[in-house]
Every structure is written in C-alpha cells, then in structure tokens.
Amino acid sequence: MREVFFYLFAFLSVAFAVISVTHKNVIKGGLALLSSFIALGAVYFTAGAEFIGIVQVIVYGGAIVVLYLFALMTMDLKSFGKEPLRALSLAVGGAVSLVLFVSVLYAGYRFYGGSLTAGISGAKEIALPLFYRFLLPFEVISVLLLVATVGAVAVGRREE
Amino acid sequence: MTPFDFFVLSGLLFAVGLFGVIVRRNVISLFFSLELLLNSANVLLVGFSKLHGNLFGEVFVFFVLAVAAAEAAVGLAIVVALYRYRKSVNTEDFSLLRW
Known part of the structure; x- marks a missing residue:
C-alpha cells in the first residue's frame, strides 16, 4: 500500500x-x-x-x-505582459535539464535494488539529534531567520 | 520503493526546476523554480536518511526549510521594491547593469 x-x-x-x-x-x-x-x-x-x-x-x-x-x-x-518563447532558451533549458537528470540517475544507479529502513521518524525521534548534536546550527538558524525578517522589512519599506 | 525511486523523483523535480530557471522571464516564476530545486535536494536527503537508518538527513531538511523561508522573505522584498521602481517583474527590464 x-x-x-x-x-x-x-x-x-x-x-x-x-x-x-x-x-x-x-x-x-x-x-x-x-x-x-x-x-x-x-x-x-x-x-x-x-x-x-x-x-x-x-x-x-x-x-x-x-x-x-x-x-x-x-x-x-x-502589467506582467507576455513572455515570448525563444527557441534558443527552450533548447538550452531542455538540454541542460536532460543532462542533469541523466547524471542524477547515473549517480543513483548503484543504489538500485537496495532497501530502506521501515522506521517512522516523528517529532520525538527528530528532536534527539536536533537538540543534542545539532543544537548550535539550530540556534544559528534562528538568528538567520531574525536577520532575514529585519532585512525583508528594511528592503521592502517605502522611502519617505 | 527503493532508494533509486528517490533519485528518479529528485532528478525529475530538479530537471523541471532548472528548465524553469532557464526558460522563464517572470521573476515570480523564477522563484517557483528555485523552490522546486530546493525541494528536489530535500527529497534526496530524506531518501538517504531512510537508506542509512539515521536521522541526520531529516535534520538537514529542517535546516533547508528554514533557509528557504528566509530566502523567500528577502527575495520577495527585493522583488516588491523593484516592482515599485520599474512597474515590471520581467527580468529583461532589469538589464541596467548589463555590460
């Protein structure tokens, strides 16, 4: 299922x-x-x-x-206007993304046929590594969110 | 459901997102494509976490989510400020610094 x-x-x-x-x-x-x-x-x-x-x-x-x-x-x-489709950018975009898709599949081919662990990781299981081993990154991420909020307000406010 | 399926899903999402980044000219659509790129990395992190049986990959997905939220907030503030100056969100109207 x-x-x-x-x-x-x-x-x-x-x-x-x-x-x-x-x-x-x-x-x-x-x-x-x-x-x-x-x-x-x-x-x-x-x-x-x-x-x-x-x-x-x-x-x-x-x-x-x-x-x-x-x-x-x-x-x-x-006011957004039309986006003209250019054959060049379509071709380049299609080719680059196709190459990247194939290379991701090539990198993953050696994991073909492996098996995954069946365990369920809820909040309790995640909390253990998050608050012990990765406590410093967790605090740094919270500072990053604060900086991003202040920066977004500073950039987005109207000039007097 | 093998680890390879996660590779296929992640590769497809990454290919779609990269196609959008190259082809689209609307800044908002470019942001949508960038979110898809971040999500494809998340899919692979969850897949590896389940493959190796430890939770470090999922903790990293948590951090990626926080960085994506910060990126969306700052990026949208820049786009809204640019729209106020130029009345446009098309990247071809933002070519003032182009050589």
Missing part, C-alpha cells in the same frame, strides 16, 4: 511542478506549486518521515507559497 501511494504522490508532485513552471498565469502556477508541495509532503509520509512531511506542508504550503501569493496581490497582474 505504501508503494502505491508513494508512486501516486510522486507522479502528482512532478505533474504539478511541470504545470507550475510552464503555466502562463502566475497565480495558477502558484496554486500548482502549492499542490506539488503538498503531494511531496505526502511522499515523505509514505517514506516514514512523518515530521518532515508535516513541516513540509506547514512551511512550504502554508507559509512560503502563501507569501508569494500575497506579494502577487500587491502587483498589477495585467
């Missing part, structure tokens, strides 16, 4: 990612990105990474994409 849901949600997340990248309308692209992130959270659930799945849905779906959509509301969508 886990396998079926893993493949289903993996397919959904890739399909919505393709829609979000290629759609002309930015709002619809953002909603497709939201769906892609939620499907990815479900993929983490099927892999047993419970806490990461929840955090993925809350942070990516609830905070980041909503932040993008709020910023889009302050802009005039009609």
